Structures are given as structure tokens and as C-alpha cells.
Amino acid sequence: MGCPYLRGLARTWQQRQGGRPPVMNIVVCVKQVPDTWSERTLRESDSTLDRDAADAVINELDEFAIEEGLRLAEAHGGEVTILSMGPDRATESIRKALSMGADKAVHLLDDALAGSDVLATSAALAAVLGQIGFDLVILGSESTDARTGLLPAMLSERLGVPQLSYASKVEIDGTSITINRLADYGYDTVVASLPAVVSVVEKINEPRYPSFKGIMAAKKKPVQTMTVSDIGIDASQVGLANAASEVLSFAKRPARQAGTIVTDDGDGGAKAAEFLAGRKFI
Amino acid sequence: MAEILVLAEHDGETVKKVTVELVTLARRFGEPAVVWAGPGAEAAQARLAEYGAAKVYVAGDPVYDDYVVAPKAELLAELAVQKSPAAVLVANTAEGREVGGRLAVRTGWGILTDVVGLDDDITAEQVIFGGAINVSSKVRSGTPIIAVRPNAISPEPAAGEAAIEPVSITVSDAAKQAKITGRVVQQRGARPELTEASIVVSGGRGVGSADNMALIERLADLLGAAVGASRAVTDAGWYPHQFQVGQTGKTVSPQLYVAVGISGAIQHRAGMQTSKTIMVVNKDPEAPIFELADFGVVGDLFKVVPQLVEEIEKRSA
Numbered sequence: 056m057g058c059p060y061l062r063g064l065a066r067t068w069q070q071r072q073g074g075r076p077p078v079m080n081i082v083v084c085v086k087q088v089p090d091t092w093s094e095r096t097l098r099e100s101d102s103t104l105d106r107d108a109a110d111a112v113i114n115e116l117d118e119f120a121i122e123e124g125l126r127l128a129e130a131h132g133g134e135v136t137i138l139s140m141g142p143d144r145a146t147e148s149i150r151k152a153l154s155m156g157a158d159k160a161v162h163l164l165d166d167a168l169a170g171s172d173v174l175a176t177s178a179a180l181a182a183v184l185g186q187i188g189f190d191l192v193i194l195g196s197e198s199t200d201a202r203t204g205l206l207p208a209m210l211s212e213r214l215g216v217p218q219l220s221y222a223s224k225v226e227i228d229g230t231s232i233t234i235n236r237l238a239d240y241g242y243d244t245v246v247a248s249l250p251a252v253v254s255v256v257e258k259i260n261e262p263r264y265p266s267f268k269g270i271m272a273a274k275k276k277p278v279q280t281m282t283v284s285d286i287g288i289d290a291s292q293v294g295l296a297n298a299a300s301e302v303l304s305f306a307k308r309p310a311r312q313a314g315t316i317v318t319d320d321g322d323g324g325a326k327a328a329e330f331l332a333g334r335k336f337i
Numbered sequence: 338m339a340e341i342l343v344l345a346e347h348d349g350e351t352v353k354k355v356t357v358e359l360v361t362l363a364r365r366f367g368e369p370a371v372v373w374a375g376p377g378a379e380a381a382q383a384r385l386a387e388y389g390a391a392k393v394y395v396a397g398d399p400v401y402d403d404y405v406v407a408p409k410a411e412l413l414a415e416l417a418v419q420k421s422p423a424a425v426l427v428a429n430t431a432e433g434r435e436v437g438g439r440l441a442v443r444t445g446w447g448i449l450t451d452v453v454g455l456d457d458d459i460t461a462e463q464v465i466f467g468g469a470i471n472v473s474s475k476v477r478s479g480t481p482i483i484a485v486r487p488n489a490i491s492p493e494p495a496a497g498e499a500a501i502e503p504v505s506i507t508v509s510d511a512a513k514q515a516k517i518t519g520r521v522v523q524q525r526g527a528r529p530e531l532t533e534a535s536i537v538v539s540g541g542r543g544v545g546s547a548d549n550m551a552l553i554e555r556l557a558d559l560l561g562a563a564v565g566a567s568r569a570v571t572d573a574g575w576y577p578h579q580f581q582v583g584q585t586g587k588t589v590s591p592q593l594y595v596a597v598g599i600s601g602a603i604q605h606r607a608g609m610q611t612s613k614t615i616m617v618v619n620k621d622p623e624a625p626i627f628e629l630a631d632f633g634v635v636g637d638l639f640k641v642v643p644q645l646v647e648e649i650e651k652r653s654a
Contacts, residue, residue, distance in 0.1 A: 091584060091604055092603065096466070096470065097470065115585065173438070174441055174447070199584055202450070203448075204431070205434055205441070207435075208438040208439050209439065209441070211407075211439075212410070212438070212443065215511055217405070218406065218514075220435065221431055236405065237431075237578065237579055238431075238520075238579065239531070240520075240522045240523070241521045241524075241577075242521050243517045243520050244517070244518050244520075245405055246515075247514050257578075257585050258571070299441070299447030300449055300477060301475055301477055302472055302473070302474050303473045304472075305471065305472040306471050307469065308468060308469060310628075314615075314627075314631040314633060315631070315633070316622075316630065316632075316634075317632075317635070318622070319640065322644075323618075324644025324646075324647070327632065327634050327641065328644075328645050328649055330616065330631075330632040331593075334593070334614060337652055337653070
């Protein structure tokens with residue numbers, strides 16, 4: 056399972072810690088999504104997300120991932136690389152992530168990737184990660200557009216490294232990493248060794264705003280563009296035409312039937328109780 | 338008849354409601370075969386039989402509880418290859434999706450998440466973009482892996498054998514990398530689980546403080562409901578994060594959703610829009626949440642809710 060060439064990464068970092076100042080290689084995956092405040096829709100032509108119809112922003116949970124990456128790099132010594140797969144326009148989100156303080160970025164940009172499902176996306180991102188190397192991959196636990204929540208587990212499976220998902224707290228000590236993994240009943244404490252994949256929830260921190268200095272500095276930070284052929288992926292394995300699932304049809308959901316709205320005149324609670332009784336809830 | 342594999346969600350004794358929903362759904366497409374990872378299957382056997390499970394593949398090794406999802410994915414992948422099922426059903430919970438996602442990577446089979454219904458040829462219905470659009474999708478590569486939203490399917494009893502078949506696989510070291518060393522339970526009374534509850538009472542910014550969430554809990558307890566909260570409430574620390582309903586929290590689909598002091602931004606609606614009946618209490622008549630309400634009261638929640646509580650108590654006395 057996984058990629059054998061990744062197995063040595065944690066050891067490498069430990070060795071580096073011994074001599075020169077440690078440099079933890081942190082990669083934060085960032086997705087550009089349509090703003091949830093905009094009206095979002097699918098395209099009639101191919102049932103994919105209509106990216107032009109809505110304002111584009113960094114997926115909200117990814118901002119928490121960037122913040123966590125920056126904090127860990129500040130605390131332990133490290134470098135933060137932003138990795139984003141997306142069309143030209145994703146450059147805006149990459150620049151924003153750099154303006155928050157990340158050091159550099161990789162933009163996986165290839166028309167062949169358009170319409171890729173999460174299986175193909177995870178394969179492409181894992182291939183980039185295999186090439187650029189990492190001690191820690193951090194990402195949001197899900198995106199606000201597709202909301203599958205599958206990417207962290209899929210990356211972990213492909214890379215053969217521990218899955219530390221739904222983290223509300225991350226602590227690193229040498230090559231050991233401990234997280235609080237959010238659960239229905241509270242949380243689990245989970246321990247693993249680097250390298251690892253961490254996905255975060257919004258409870259973890261408060262993302263910083265880019266400073267003016269940060270915005271200016273971001274313009275000069277290196278952004279490397281990669282294509283599918285650069286990462287050794289066959290174009291016939293990605294993109295809409297090769298997705299493992301397809302949208303057959305879609306339709307705007309009919310509006311709910313207008314309900315009864317009453318203004319409280321001292322009997323609002325009683326009326327609510329009547330409604331609940333009428334529907335046999337009480 | 339081909340098997341439909343159903344990954345059980347359980348706490349080591351009791352099987353979750355979503356699992357019997359999945360078994361109910363599976364019956365339409367083949368022979369429901371439950372996959373049970375970890376101890377406790379015997380205690381749940383009767384309930385699985387009641388809903389028509391034909392078999393229960395049991396891997397009783399505690400290793401499945403000791404590490405984050407990867408061992409379960411190995412077990413499911415092994416069975417998926419051995420049994421050639423017509424579909425694999427998992428719950429659309431954090432763990433169900435993660436196991437399903439890993440299975441998809443291992444097999445190359447397609448996966449669909451947050452499915453609210455299945456049509457005849459395993460065509461999946463989904464609701465996306467905060468409840469704005471209905472989508473019909475299909476897996477076209479390999480055996481469909483389907484993550485079904487809890488509470489989307491009504492469980493219906495049907496007699497089954499639920500015959501236990503022990504299975505044993507060797508869990509690889511690679512799957513034992515993320516070790517669970519502690520479990521912290523932050524229970525809030527003996528309430529039903531948020532995504533499984535038939536009634537959810539949620540509090541929003543209008544509730545005003547952590548202490549005032551007691552009023553929401555009081556109403557919830559009278560209704561036998563779970564308590565939810567809007568993002569404003571969990572961000573402010575008035576209620577624990579895992580109770581957040583909405584885009585970055587839980588998606589719920591109960592019979593009744595009561596929104597108290599919640600304005601109803603799209604991010605909240607994304608988590609509750611498919612609730613069957615929605616009741617709203619909010620002082621702002623312009624709050625977008627009223628657009629969803631089957632019944633709404635415009636008024637001060639600190640007057641309306643106590644009166645509602647009193648009325649319910651009177652009726653049940």
C-alpha cells in the first residue's frame with residue numbers, strides 16, 4: 056500500500072533536526088470554491104460546477120488549514136507550501152494563501168483535469184506530493200462545494216501515511232504528532248508519526264488576515280505550475296470523461312410551500328404547541 | 338441474488354439507527370450482508386435480523402477500535418473483493434465516508450456521498466449547494482459505493498436471518514499508523530444523537546449566552562429531541578462544536594427541526610433544509626429562516642419558548 060519512497064521522510068526530518076535547524080516541510084492543500092454567499096449552480100452543458108456564475112474564494116476550512124500550517128512552521132521551524140489544483144483563476148486563491156504567510160506554491164493547472172472527481176483529484180494531488188515531498192500535509196476536512204469530505208482519507212490511503220482527520224487540535228513533538236479528532240461524543244486523542252495527513256475543523260484556530268506587507272510580499276513568492284504530464288499522470292485517467300461517477304440530471308429544488316407565520320401577542324408559545332400537537336409531535 | 342454490503346456503525350453494543358436504514362434500503366437491491374468491525378455483533382444480531390439482514394460478517398478483533406478507520410477499510414475491501422456485492426453502503430458520517438473513500442481508492446470503484454435516496458438501477462439522489470439543487474447521479478466505474486445520509490430512509494422491519502459469519506483478515510501495519518490513545522466523552526445529557534434524532538431543537542445567536550442554551554435543552558428534552566446549534570453559537574463557545582448544524586458541521590434531516598433564534602444564513606440552511614417539518618422562533622420577521630418554516634412565530638424567544646415548554650408540560654401532565 057502507498058508509496059515506498061515516502062517512508063523515509065520522517066526519518067530524514069529527524070536527522071535534519073540533529074544538525075542544522077530543522078525545516079519541516081508542510082504542504083497545505085487549498086481549493087478555490089464558489090462563495091457560499093453567491094447563488095451556486097451547475098452548467099447545463101456538462102453538469103459540472105458553474106465557476107463563472109459565482110464569486111470565487113478559498114474554501115473556508117482551508118483557511119484554517121493554512122493558519123495551522125503557519126503556526127506549526129512558526130513553532131517548530133518549517134516551510135509552508137500551498138498546493139492547489141484548479142483553473143487559471145485559482146491563482147487568486149494561491150496569492151491570498153501566500154499573502155497570509157506561506158512561503159511558496161505549486162499550482163496544478165491542466166485542462167485535462169477539468170471535471171475530475173475526487174478519486175482522480177486525490178491521485179493527482181498524491182502524485183504532486185510524492186514529487187515535492189512533505190513531512191505534513193494539512194487540508195480542510197471538506198470543501199463547501201462538493202462537500203464529499205473524502206479527500207483527506209483518500210490522500211492518506213494513496214500516500215500510505217497516517218490519517219489524522221477532523222483535527223480540532225494538533226501538537227508536534229519531534230516526529231510524533233498528536234491530534235484531537237472530533238467525534239459525535241466528544242473527541243478521540245490520536246497519535247502517529249510524521250509524515251502524516253491532517254485535516255482540520257474550524258474549532259482549531261482563528262485564521263489571520265493578510266497584512267499589507269504580506270500582500271506585497273506574496274507577489275514575489277514563487278509559484279510553480281505543474282501539468283499532468285509533469286507528475287506522470289495519464290490524461291485518460293482524469294477529467295470529467297473519466298470520472299468514476301456521473302451526474303445524470305439536476306434540477307432546482309422546488310421552494311418549500313409557504314408556512315403559517317404568526318406574530319407573538321402573548322400566545323405565540325401556545326400557538327406553537329398547537330401546531331406541534333396538530334402534527335402529532337406532542 | 339447478489340449481496341449488498343452494509344458497513345455497520347455501532348458503539349460496541351448497539352447498532353446505530355442509520356445502519357438499519359441502510360439494511361432497509363439494501364433489501365431493494367439484493368441480499369443485505371452487514372459488515373461488523375470490532376466486538377459486540379452478538380448483542381446487535383436480533384435488531385439486524387428484525388430489519389432483514391441476511392448475514393452479518395463479523396471481524397471481532399478490537400484492532401478496529403484502536404486505529405483511525407484504515408483497518409475497517411482493509412476489512413471492507415477484502416470482503417468487497419471476496420463477495421462481489423452489487424453495491425456497498427456506508428453511512429454518510431465522518432467515519433462511513435472515510436472508510437468508503439479508502440475503499441474507492443483501493444478498488445477504483447466510484448463513490449457517491451450524502452445520498453438521500455436510491456432509484457431502481459442504483460441511481461442516487463443527492464441535494465447540493467445548501468439544498469438548492471436536486472441531483473441524480475450514478476457510479477459508472479466498478480461497484481457503486483454509496484454513502485447514505487442518516488434519517489433519509491425510513492427503517493422498515495422485515496424478517497431476516499442475520500446469520501453471523503466470522504471473518505478474519507490480517508490487518509497490515511500500514512493501516513495501524515494512527516493510534517487512538519484516548520476517548521473524551523462530552524455528553525450533554527442522555528439525548529439522541531444529532532444526525533439520528535427524529536426531532537432536533539437548535540439554538541442560534543439570538544439565544545445570547547451559554548447559560549441560555551439551557552432553555553434549548555429544556556425544550557429538546559420535553560420533545561425527546563437532540564440539541565443542535567448554529568455556527569455563531571459554537572464559534573462563541575456557548576455549546577460544543579460537535580453539535581453544530583450547517584455547512585461546516587452536521588447535516589440533519591429529522592422529522593421536526595425547531596430553529597430558535599437562528600436567522601438562517603445559507604450556511605446553516607445547508608445543514609437542515611431537508612428536514613421534513615420546520616418550526617421557527619425568531620424576533621426578526623425578515624429572517625430568511627422563515628422562508629423554510631412550516632410554522633413560525635415572530636417574537637421574543639425568551640417569552641415564546643418558556644410558554645411553549647409550559648404548554649407541552651400541561652399537555653403531557
